[in-house]
Amino acid sequence: xxxxxxxxxxxxxxxxxxxxxxxxxxxxxxxxxxxxxxxxxxxxxxxxxxxxxxxxxxxxxxxxxxxxxxxxxxxxxxxxxxxxxxxxxxxxxxxxxxxxxxxxxxxxxxxxxxxxxxxxxxxxxxxxxxxxxxxxxxxxxxxxxxxxxxx
Numbered sequence: 446x447x448x449x450x451x452x453x454x455x456x457x458x459x460x461x462x463x464x465x466x467x468x469x470x471x472x473x474x475x476x477x478x479x480x481x482x483x484x485x486x487x488x489x490x491x492x493x494x495x496x497x498x499x500x501x502x503x504x505x506x507x508x509x510x511x512x513x514x515x516x517x518x519x520x521x522x523x524x525x526x527x528x529x530x531x532x533x534x535x536x537x538x539x540x541x542x543x544x545x546x547x548x549x550x551x552x553x554x555x556x557x558x559x560x561x562x563x564x565x566x567x568x569x570x571x572x573x574x575x576x577x578x579x580x581x582x583x584x585x586x587x588x589x590x591x592x593x594x595x596x
Contacts, residue, residue, distance in 0.1 A: 448478070457489045460505065462497025472505055483509045483516040490519055496528035503534040510542035517542050521550045529563060536566040540573035540582035541593065548574055 448456075459471035475482055483506045490502040503523045509516040520542065523535030532554070539547040548571060555567035565585075573581040584591035 448474075453478070453485065457485060460486075460489070460498060460501040461495070462499075462501040462504075468501070475505070480509060480513050482506070483513040483519060487515045487519045487522075490523065496526070496531055499523065499526060499528065500531045500534050503531060503538055507534075507538045507541050510538050510544075517544050517547060521547055524550055524554045524567075529560060532558075532563050533566050536563075536570040537582055537593075540570040541579045543574055543577050543579060545574060 453475070456471040456475050459465075459467045460475075461468060475485070478485070486502040486506050490499050493499045493502065503519060506513075506516040506519050510520065516538065520535045520538035523531050523538070526532050526535065536551070536554075539551060551567045551571045551574070555564050555571065558564045558567060569582045569585050572585070573579050576587075580591065580593050581587060583593045
């Protein structure tokens, strides 16, 4: 069954980052779109005024980070978000992507971020990409005891 554009837009509107049952349902239904979802989330991110909704867009793109270019594009755009939480999710998405093309944007963020958490998150994403191990985003000491699970 094909989803109507109006149904898709209604579901996207439910991705408000508040963790409600409605948001969970919407994410599950939108997941049925497969690789088309990151493109929709990128567009939604670009028009969302609330940081929670922008964060949700980034979060729900993570599982596509290695296979859909728009997911990486979203991550790179979200690195400059005014919300520290959104920037954290962007770093996580890019760490999961293992995409070396994101390194310059991450290095710029690491060099210019005004807060230490964002600099540390950018550094961890860089480390993950350079070592081709997304777990290093959360396992910052490379202990092998911490795994990044996003599915």
